[in-house]
Amino acid sequence: MTSENQTLATLHEAAAEVGLVVRATQKVGALPNTTRTRLRQWALDGRAGEMDYLVSNTPLLEDPRAWKSWAKSMVIVALPYAREAGSFRGGGRVARYAMGRDYHNLIGKRLIRLGKRLRTAGLADDFRACTDAAPIAEREWAIESRVGWRGKNTLVLDPEYGPWVLLGELLVDQYLPEYRAPKSRWASCGTCTRCLEVCPTGALDSAWSIAARLCLSYLTIELNGAIPTELRSAMGEWVFGCDLCLEVCPFGDQAGDHSEEWGRLEAxxxxxxxxxxxxxxxxxxxxxxxxxxxxxxxxxxxxxxCVVLGNLGRGEAELAKALETHDEPLVRGHAAWALGQIGERAALQARWSLESDRQVRSEIEAALEAC
Ligand code: B12
Ligand code: SF4
Ligand code: SF4
Known part of the structure; x- marks a missing residue:
């Protein structure tokens, strides 16, 4: 066995011991010029919404060495997480990645254990585990290293699991031999446009690019303030995240069920x-x-x-109580909107003269107009 093959064998073995499969190793450097231009243009076009960190991190996204100057190689992993659709008791849909253990912890901890094993094996000294919450353009690196290809829903499509994989990387301070899956496993979206058609807000307004500020995942998870009124009905039943553009993807049809590994939150x-x-x-x-x-x-x-209850037309009593007593004006305002959708004028009228918050009062007024 050559020393390169020996190194890769050690890496794969160490990964298997901590519950990971190495999908690629890649030399760290600047992303290709075309990708960097697209990243910059995306930020300039205001598609990031309030996620200012994406805009300010653009130089780091373009080249991980701007963040970790010692980084020489990147080990890429992808964990499948396909499972049954999830919801709260009685309805209110939840993105499947959030139905069980937090992948930030699960992948993050396994990557740290992998890093420690590589250190023991003399293949790394410094290392950094990354998954989601790090300034790394994860999909770009996964595509560069042939883990999968870019779907029109902007996600990395895996040959086996379609869009139902979560990505993680380990940056290490030593050169590892490059390892990539053969490109023969790749496919492409072809003429399919299912994800673009199913998106309820038009966030996927063109293939391979997302207006994140319109995505339900952004609106329900990342956005801090009020959900824009014109997008509330489009939320339908989604109370946390959205999986519509994954569920329709034909490449995910054989992704299996990985709920056992991820568990299920009792809540x-x-x-x-x-x-x-x-x-x-x-x-x-x-x-x-x-x-x-x-x-x-x-x-x-x-x-x-509140928004989902308004869309489902239920929960009048709880919404009325929230409008009256919730300590957060944000919640009182959205409860008012929902009561308006359901046509509960009495609760809205009763609160209007007592409400001191200006924003909530205007939500009540708009809701009264809508009933
Ligand atoms: C910010 C963010 C979001 C934002 C923005 C999503 C997005 N698509 O960018 C919001 C909150 C909306 C979001 C939603 C979701 N996210 Co998210 N998110 C991220 C995060 C932190 C950064 C992504 C980013 O940098 N976006 C910036 C822009 C610039 O990316 P972009 O729109 O794809 O732009 C590129 C393309 O448009 C391309 N392009 C444009 N035109 C063309 C034309 C051609 C020909 C080509 C080739 C390319 C191309 O160029 C641009 C620059 O490269 C990553 C983790 C990470 N650190 O990378 C996870 C990540 C992308 N999210 C993930 C997941 C799971 C989700 C959700 C499924 C969660 C859910 N169920 O609610 C949804 C999916 C929505 C969707 N369709 O993307 C996974 C995706 C895994 C995968 N298989 O790809 C990641 C990688 C996290 C992880 N560690 O696994 N997310
Ligand atoms: S996650 Fe939902 S809202 Fe976001 S792009 Fe996909 S279909 Fe559209
Ligand atoms: S739904 Fe169709 S167009 Fe969208 S990512 Fe999947 S294969 Fe590509």
């Missing part, structure tokens, strides 16, 4: 959407411990639940 069987409106901070943190659902915070999740 989804215990809580109804209505219950989210009255959670206090301590119970919110307890129910969603170790879950990505914590990301929008207690108020953000209750805000989303």
């Amino acid at each position: 989804f069987d215990q809580l109804r959407l209505e219950d989210l409106l009255s959670l206090d901070e301590a119970s919110f943190l307890q129910y969603f411990q170790g879950s990505p659902i914590r990301r929008p915070g207690r108020a953000g999740l209750a805000r989303n639940a």
